[in-house]
Amino acid sequence: xxxxxxxxxxxxxxxxxxxxxxxxxxxxxxxxxxxxxxxxxxxxxxxxxxxxxxxxxxxxxxxxxxxxxxxxxxxxxxxxxxxxxxxxxxxxxxxxxxxxxxxxxxxxxxxxxxxxxxxxxxxxxxxxxxxxxxxxxxxxxxxxxxxxxxxxxxxxxxxxxxxxxxxxxxxxxxxxxxxxxxxxxxxxxxxxxxxxxxxxxxxxxxxxxxxxxxxxxxxxxxxxxxxxxxxxxxxxxxxxxxxxxxxxxxxxxxxxxxxxxxxxxxxxxxxxxxxxxxxxxxxxxxxxxxxxxxxxxxxxxxxxxxxxxxxxxxxxxxxxxxxxxxxxxxxxxxxxxxxxxxxxxxxxxxxxxxxxxxxxxxxxxxxxxxxxxxxxxxxxxxxxxxxxxxxxx
Amino acid sequence: xxxxxxxxxxxxxxxxxxxxxxxxxxxxxxxxxxxxxxxxxxxxxxxxxxxxxxxxxxxxxxxxxxxxxxxxxxxxxxxxxxxxxxxxxxxxxxxxxxxxxxxxxxxxxxxxxxxxxxxxxxxxxxxxxxxxxxxxxxxxxxxxxxxxxxxxxxxxxxxxxxxxxxxxxxxxxxxxxxxxxxxxxxxxxxxxxxxxxxxxxxxxxxxxxxxxxxxxxxxxxxxxxxxxxxxxxxxxxxxxxxxxxxxxxxxxxxxxxxxxxxxxxxxxxxxx
Numbered sequence: 001x002x003x004x005x006x007x008x009x010x011x012x013x014x015x016x017x018x019x020x021x022x023x024x025x026x027x028x029x030x031x032x033x034x035x036x037x038x039x040x041x042x043x044x045x046x047x048x049x050x051x052x053x054x055x056x057x058x059x060x061x062x063x064x065x066x067x068x069x070x071x072x073x074x075x076x077x078x079x080x081x082x083x084x085x086x087x088x089x090x091x092x093x094x095x096x097x098x099x100x101x102x103x104x105x106x107x108x109x110x111x112x113x114x115x116x117x118x119x120x121x122x123x124x125x126x127x128x129x130x131x132x133x134x135x136x137x138x139x140x141x142x143x144x145x146x147x148x149x150x151x152x153x154x155x156x157x158x159x160x161x162x163x164x165x166x167x168x169x170x171x172x173x174x175x176x177x178x179x180x181x182x183x184x185x186x187x188x189x190x191x192x193x194x195x196x197x198x199x200x201x202x203x204x205x206x207x208x209x210x211x212x213x214x215x216x217x218x219x220x221x222x223x224x225x226x227x228x229x230x231x232x233x234x235x236x237x238x239x240x241x242x243x244x245x246x247x248x249x250x251x252x253x254x255x256x257x258x259x260x261x262x263x264x265x266x267x268x269x270x271x272x273x274x275x276x277x278x279x280x281x282x283x284x285x286x287x288x289x290x291x292x293x294x295x296x297x298x299x300x301x302x303x304x305x306x307x308x309x310x311x312x313x314x315x316x317x318x319x320x321x322x323x324x325x326x327x328x329x330x331x332x333x334x335x336x337x338x339x340x341x342x343x344x345x346x347x348x349x350x351x352x353x354x355x356x357x358x359x360x361x362x363x364x365x366x367x368x369x370x371x372x373x374x375x376x377x378x379x380x381x382x383x384x385x386x387x388x389x390x391x392x393x
Numbered sequence: 394x395x396x397x398x399x400x401x402x403x404x405x406x407x408x409x410x411x412x413x414x415x416x417x418x419x420x421x422x423x424x425x426x427x428x429x430x431x432x433x434x435x436x437x438x439x440x441x442x443x444x445x446x447x448x449x450x451x452x453x454x455x456x457x458x459x460x461x462x463x464x465x466x467x468x469x470x471x472x473x474x475x476x477x478x479x480x481x482x483x484x485x486x487x488x489x490x491x492x493x494x495x496x497x498x499x500x501x502x503x504x505x506x507x508x509x510x511x512x513x514x515x516x517x518x519x520x521x522x523x524x525x526x527x528x529x530x531x532x533x534x535x536x537x538x539x540x541x542x543x544x545x546x547x548x549x550x551x552x553x554x555x556x557x558x559x560x561x562x563x564x565x566x567x568x569x570x571x572x573x574x575x576x577x578x579x580x581x582x583x584x585x586x587x588x589x590x591x592x593x594x595x596x597x598x599x600x601x602x603x604x605x606x607x608x609x610x611x612x613x614x615x616x617x618x619x620x621x622x623x624x625x626x627x628x629x630x631x632x633x634x635x636x637x638x639x640x641x642x643x644x645x646x647x648x649x650x651x652x653x654x655x656x657x658x659x660x661x662x663x664x665x
Contacts, residue, residue: 034526041448041523044511072642074649105509105524105531112489112508122624123512124488125631167646171639175631182627186486186516186620189612201627329520332439 001148005361010226014354021347024340025102033105036340043327043335050324052099052345054180055316056092057130058208062219063089063137064173065212071166077235080367081216083144087365088219090137091352093130098348122183129176136169144363178205184322192326193263194277200322206253207315210246213239214288214311221305227360229368237298240307244292247311251285276317276325284314402597403498403543404565405552406572409602409609410582411559412470414455418551418560422453425539425550440610447473449525449534453551458609469602471609474551475500475521475536476589477597478619483513483522485621491533498565498597499538507533518593518615538597565597572599594619 028036039046066085069075101107114131118124139158147155181204188196197203217236224231258267267274291297291307298304317325324335364370423430428450433443441457453474460469481500484492491506492513509531514522522535539549547553552562561571569590576583588600592615600606607613 029529032527032529032531037526039526041446041514042520044514044524068642072646072649074646074653076653105511106507107509109489109506109508112491112506116489116506118488118490119631120485120621120625120628121488121512122628123486123510125628127488163646167639167642170642171635174638175635178627179631182624183486183512185623185627186482187518188623189518189615190515 001145002362005358011354011357014350014357017350018347018354021344021351024343024347027340028102028344033103036338036344038335038338038341040333040335042329042333043324046324046335047320047337047341047345048099048103050320051316052103052348053096054319054323056096056099056348057177057180058204058211058315058319059215059312060089060092060096061173061177061208062092062212062215064133064170064177065209066216067140067166068170069213072170078216078239080232080235081220081239083141083365083367084219084223084360085212085216086137086140087356087359088215090134090141091356093134093137095348095352096130097134098351099345102344122179122186125179126176126183129172129179133169133172133176136165136172139165140169144365148363173208174205177208178202180204181322187327190327190329191322192273192328193261193266194258194273195318195322195326197257197261199257203254203257203318206250207318210243210250211312211315213243213246214308217243218305218308218312221301221308223360223366224301224368226357227366227369229366231301232368233299233301236304237295240292240298240304243308243311244289247285247289247292251281251289254281254285273326276321280314280317280321283310284317285311288314401497402565403538403562404568404597404599405538405549406561406568407472407474407598407600408559408561408575409470409472409600411557412455412472413557413559414457414468414470415556416455417554417556418472419451419453419455421550421554422536423451425542426452426537428452447521447523447535449523449532452534452536456610460604460608462604469604469609471602471606471611472600473519473521473610474598475538476519476592477536477538478593479595479597480593480619480621482516482518482593482620485624486512486516488512495540497540497543499540499543501537501540502533502535504532516620518620519612568599572601575601591617593617 024036033039037046037048039048062085066078066081070078070082100110104110113124113127116124140162143155143158143162146158178201181200181202184191184196185198185200217239220236221231223229258264267277288307288310291303291310296303297307324337327335359365422428431444431448431450433445435443436445439458441459442455444451444454447454453472456471456473458469458471459466461467462469477494477498477500479494481492481494484490484494484500488510489506489508491503491508492500493503494500509524511522511524511533513533514524522533524533525531539547539551542549548562549560552560561568563571569587572587572590576585576587582603583601584603584605586602586606588602588606588611589596589598594617600611602609605613
């Protein structure tokens with residue numbers, strides 16, 4: 001464990017942005033949601049749910065995507081992405097919880113979900129699954145600092161139950177990522193025909209799986225640059241190939257669903273909805289697909305980062321289109337997020353990035369930075385190291 | 394979560410053809426539910442009612458709609474209030490069962506269970522539940538069908554005060570028969586549609602009108618199937634999916650790890 005890290009100006013910038021978010025949150029608690037937010041009776045969710053919950057959870061999908069790839073499908077080539085992915089997942093879910101504490105009208109009552117029985121409510125399922133999965137992520141990640149702190153015996157015990165819990169995490173993720181889509185299937189009268197689909201649960205699950213590798217690649221490239229290690233481009237390029245397949249399949253899925261539902265007319269109409277849809281399809285799927293299919297792009301750090309950034313932005317726009325932009329209630333009712341709403345979500349995001357940056361320097365998160373060779377580290381790596389873990393195989 | 398209408402189930406007819414726009418129902422509603430008065434402003438259409446829309450202080454609203462009937466424009470009134478669906482979307486969306494359909498018909502709100510997620514507001518096809526965003530401990534607000542009064546054998550406050558019998562209250566079966574009888578006996582007065590008989594699987598409030606409902610501010614084009622069906626078909630398979638996925642992932646993990654162990658053993662054999 002390396003406590004002697006030096007905070008850079010980027011750290012201070014992130015802390016400053018977080019502080020602004022905290023200040024706005026204080027106003028929200030002191031004077032009510034209406035004092036900082038534009039959400040209203042017609043648009044009760046808005047940006048907080050669209051970005052702060054829907055997008056945060058989608059990004060948190062990087063945890064189960066990479067865990068599934070490495071541990072379930074056994075593609076150990078991507079092992080060095082596992083710890084960053086689990087940490088990002090943990091921070092995204094924590095961020096979503098913080099968002100929830102701001103966004104809920106009565107956050108002190110949130111425990112009520114855990115003592116209720118409401119199997120008809122998608123939010124009930126999301127609440128339970130996300131709560132359990134957050135604990136799984138915490139468990140998975142906790143092994144890293146615990147081992148560093150010299151709690152080796154505890155870590156050995158944890159490794160025994162790692163396998164069933166890891167599988168539980170991957171399973172729970174499939175359930176609640178899709179349930180976020182189920183949540184929106186209830187309101188066909190509000191969501192524009194371009195986005196409302198019977199298959200929203202599957203579209204949301206698929207987009208969460210699609211955004212996982214994109215975020216993992218982007219993080220890896222950023223870490224290589226800012227933490228100063230040589231990225232293994234062969235490994236990253238092969239993951240980018242998988243990502244190209246995911247983006248292509250999602251594009252086919254989304255457009256196929258649209259055609260099957262007979263919503264092509266809406267796609268070709270000259271409305272703002274159609275524009276937002278084309279932006280999503282064009283910049284979020286088609287463009288990154290073309291980029292990712294080019295071997296030059298997959299070998300270029302910068303181009304690959306851009307392509308993955310586009311995929312992430314596309315998923316963000318998709319979530320916003322389904323939950324905010326694509327919603328119309330009555331024509332005289334409008335919603336545009338306030339600076340206060342956006343400020344709080346940016347504060348949460350900045351806070352999560354700050355914590356990630358600090359932990360990435362204190363703890364052995366990236367194998368490339370470890371002094372020991374990668375193969376030996378793998379045997380000792382607790383988060384997801386099954387080989388060599390006593391009692392697991 | 395939701396009790397479907399039983400034989401005891403009550404309903405209300407809102408006969409807009411009998412409404413004179415006196416808004417006594419709004420006043421009675423406010424006073425029974427202890428809602429404060431509002432300062433309101435004039436706004437530019439559609440409708441000229443006051444206030445413009447339901448909110449946390451107004452659980453029911455008479456809408457004033459200027460409609461050309463025959464040769465000249467005329468006021469046609471409509472009414473907004475919770476429809477008390479037979480299978481309410483709001484209750485099905487509530488993660489803490491703070492909203493539930495009671496046997497007598499009302500969809501009631503338990504403020505002690507509410508976490509303020511506003512899923513009910515998002516879910517309601519009639520756009521009824523409202524929120525007091527300015528409050529530090531906000532609550533969902535909507536018509537209660539005067540559940541406490543009905544429980545005690547009384548009529549809802551609005552039905553009690555209506556001077557023109559535009560609001561009728563009774564057993565749901567009787568109310569449906571009565572609404573059908575009115576349309577059949579005066580086909581010139583009513584359009585042949587009971588709003589709430591079939592909408593979203595039926596509701597406990599039935600509206601009658603002289604003009605098409607979309608002209609007087611009603612949400613139209615709703616399906617005749619209950620809204621919760623939309624999510625139910627996904628959510629009911631969740632436990633099965635959970636078991637299935639867990640088993641599949643466990644099997645996959647077992648296969649891939651056995652293979653990689655073999656590989657590792659093989660590699661070690663080669664190097665040794």
